[in-house]
Amino acid sequence: MSDPVIEVRDLKLRFPSLDGTEVVHAVDGVSFRIEAGETFGIIGESGSGKSTIGRVLVGLLNPSDGDIVFAGRSRSSISGREWRKARRGFQMIFQDSNAALNPRMTILDSLIEPMRIAGGRSREEMRETALAALVRVGLRPDMAQRYPHELSGGQKQRVNIARILPLEPRLVVCDEVVAALDVSIRGEILNLFRDLQRDLGLAYAFIAHDISVVAQISDRVAVTYLGRFVELGATGDVIERALHPYTVALLSAEPQPLPRALRDDRRLVLQGDIPSPVNPPSGCRFHTRCPWATEICGRVDPEWRELRSGHRVACHHATPEGLPSPGRAGTREMTATWEETS
Ligand SMILES: Nc1ncnc2c1ncn2[C@@H]1O[C@H](COP(=O)(O)OP(=O)(O)O)[C@@H](O)[C@H]1O
Ligand SMILES: [Mg+2]
Incomplete structure (x- = not known):
């Protein structure tokens, strides 16, 4: 190469x-x-x-x-x-x-x-x-x-x-x-x-x-959040098979959702603003706004993992198949909401 x-x-x-x-x-x-x-x-x-x-x-x-x-x-x-x-x-x-x-x-x-x-x-x-x-x-x-x-x-x-x-x-x-x-x-x-x-x-x-x-x-x-990459991959992979909750939120904020998989009847709406980069949240920086967040997310910085060929993510809950259904994964208070869009 x-x-x-x-x-x-x-x-x-x-x-x-x-x-x-x-x-x-x-x-x-x-x-x-x-x-x-x-x-x-x-x-x-x-x-x-x-x-x-x-x-x-x-x-x-x-x-x-x-x-x-x-x-x-x-x-x-x-x-x-x-x-x-x-x-x-x-x-x-x-x-x-x-x-x-x-x-x-x-x-x-x-x-x-x-x-x-x-x-x-x-x-x-x-x-x-x-x-x-x-x-x-x-x-x-x-x-x-x-x-x-x-x-x-x-x-x-x-x-x-x-x-x-x-x-x-x-x-x-x-x-x-x-x-x-x-x-x-x-x-x-x-x-x-x-x-x-x-x-x-x-x-x-x-x-x-x-x-x-x-x-x-x-x-x-590359998807950035508070000074870090949270996801990186070929454009088609990131758009069609987003692995990180933040990417899912960005995609779902699009008036016309880009990925077919997300042409869902629900939209992920993030609550609140991006936290201050003076004191970034502990563990996963996105955990304060993530509907998937569990106890480990506030405590342990997620590793940068290659879950599919050339497609990397920093999320404790991402799997090669994507993210589990959000309602079930989250045990914390929901900080994002799913809005019905149709
Ligand atoms: N010259 C600077 N002095 C102090 N803080 C800065 C300076 N430039 C950028 N920042 C801060 O660094 C962070 C990242 O800024 P920036 O790289 O401009 O982000 P983006 O382009 O994604 O909007 C922000 O919190 C911003 O306020
Ligand atoms: Mg800028």
């Missing part, structure tokens, strides 16, 4: 809280690899640590613990200079299409900027490369003379994609890149990502809180 584009080993990232008195465990022990040309989806509620993982992947944040390995070399073993060079192969696109565009710069200058910083190209080469990138993402070359405010959200997101293409990235972290776009445009932008992947062999880490978006584009999906 070829080397993965990037491998993350037991990544932890802690922030000081806003008032500086507490520690936020934003990412707390996550391991995974992203293969060349693959789309690795990361889903979970707001606050589960997705963006933090993304920022670590592109080197915007340094891990508090754990390591990152790329091209067979560990982040901790190379110099800062080598790392800055290698980092160019890892780029990120954000939800806010304005984030990377200077309102006072023409689109052309915004496209040229990353090439200028990288160095090695003449002004004319940069201009030609920028225009080619613009066309590659489906925009007309005359757009280059415009300013960001003259473009729609979808067009700006295309420009943001065009900006990174000349850097020839191997991995692009896409953080909620279609969340702010009209639903009618989302499909077009997802198709563009797909086309570029096919033509350029890009790998993506595709982050979203919306499971249906991630499911459309990802080869594999």
